[in-house]
Amino acid sequence: MQAGFAFSRFADHLASLTRLSSLDRELLANMPSTISHLGARHAVRRKGDRTDQCCLLLQGYLCWQAPESPDGQITSIHVPGDAPDLFAIHDPQIDSDLITLGPTVVAFVPHRFFREASALSPSMANGLLRLQSVYAAALRNWVVNLGSRDALSRVAHLLCEITTRLQAVGLARDLRLASPFTQSDLASACGISPVHANRTIQELRRSGLLQWQSKTIFITDWSGLARLADFDPGYLRLRKQEHEQPLVPDAIPGRSASLGALLT
Amino acid sequence: MQAGFAFSRFADHLASLTRLSSLDRELLANMPSTISHLGARHAVRRKGDRTDQCCLLLQGYLCWQAPESPDGQITSIHVPGDAPDLFAIHDPQIDSDLITLGPTVVAFVPHRFFREASALSPSMANGLLRLQSVYAAALRNWVVNLGSRDALSRVAHLLCEITTRLQAVGLARDLRLASPFTQSDLASACGISPVHANRTIQELRRSGLLQWQSKTIFITDWSGLARLADFDPGYLRLRKQEHEQPLVPDAIPGRSASLGALLT
């Protein structure tokens, strides 16, 4: 079922971080998977679960959320292509909740597949390990975000990260991204209160950096947002071609310029 | 040189997380290593470095610090036995600074050793991967700490974590730990200002939870500290025997009481 689809998002993601051999691509093309469509706020994994499958995110967003934290602290947000519980191959116990943010499509792939593919291809083995190391780097960066920025730049940084990661797998090319996030989700991710998240978003809007209406975010001033966030995508470890500046220039001739002027 | 010493701290650490076979122990006993004694505030690794050796911490503390963050955000603190840059085996590029906190002793071990040991012993391979997964779990927990606790419980939580990890490798049995940390280090770790770190420590002292004089921290009320911190050591993934409650009861009859009184 839709095997090509499942494989290609994940393959794009892997390829954005490491070089894939043709054997690797072939292995991935034959990856056994079960596709699931999930509704919003559905728990894919719960603290204490043990599993023998990895969850690959194909569409939508997933987040790891600490269930024991009073405000449900989110410790990472995942975008299509990501394999949020890849580490469970070596450590099958899960210690927080993996939750959908909005409707999502995921593929479940047996751990066995990754083990066998790693045995057959050293570059695959290496790529999978590198993936985990990149996720750990993102986690470190999340710590920096929470520990050393104020609310405004925290939120800006989070949006820069999500956008850049989406672009690495070919999404959000025009700086428009689907946003099933509630303001409370954003607050949980940034370690601020929902009320303050609301005021923060309003300020980002007022500054002409983005529009956020119904379920879409449109970043209208990428370089302004990145400057505010002090965003340096190096930690995402994307290979050259992918982390170049976005394809759409900061100012969209007529509209964005006038909007920008209006909002300063 | 002192091979047994280098090996045993790391082996204790590994053994606290995973079961080691006798082959594993033998491999570790023959681990090639170069021992270094380093002074305070020495950079073992710098952002951008590439290396083909892992650094094992034998004595003292190391921390990962984000050099680009204005207040030098610390993203993790390591205790003896830890292998802070183990991930570099699969991803040799380093993206923050690894700094000594106080004088330390470290061992450098070629990546090659870990690769060969992994090839020879599946349980070794698994243990090393598990180690990385445990470090990632600690990182997630650090995010929760910064994102959802106030300054007082953040500091308390950090001290609980350090103490518990020291105990897992046989140190700090009596709830006394060497503390080369400055209050600014603590502030960088907890994402607060140095001035506020000072006031926070004073409050911990005033509450009779700990003493911190010159270079030693003595936790005088473990369960109080753990309660304040909302500390649950599950995420450290220690095997049963190691994460039991500390060996020394909260109150030490004569001395501790009078000292406690002296310092309030």
Added chain:
DNA sequence: CGCCTATTTGACCTTTCTCAATAGATGTGG
């Protein structure tokens, strides 16, 4: 002893939180 660094203190300011109320959106059943 004198220097340098780390800690401590006070005063004041800024950011963020909390509580409570209102408004808007979305969804459901009749």
Added chain:
DNA sequence: CCACATCTATTGAGAAAGGTCAAATAGGCG
């Protein structure tokens, strides 16, 4: 299609936590 329930976003006001600045004190060490 409307009325109602529910969830999400927005607003205001007051309070609390934490930051900044500057000065004073205390240790450690050559």
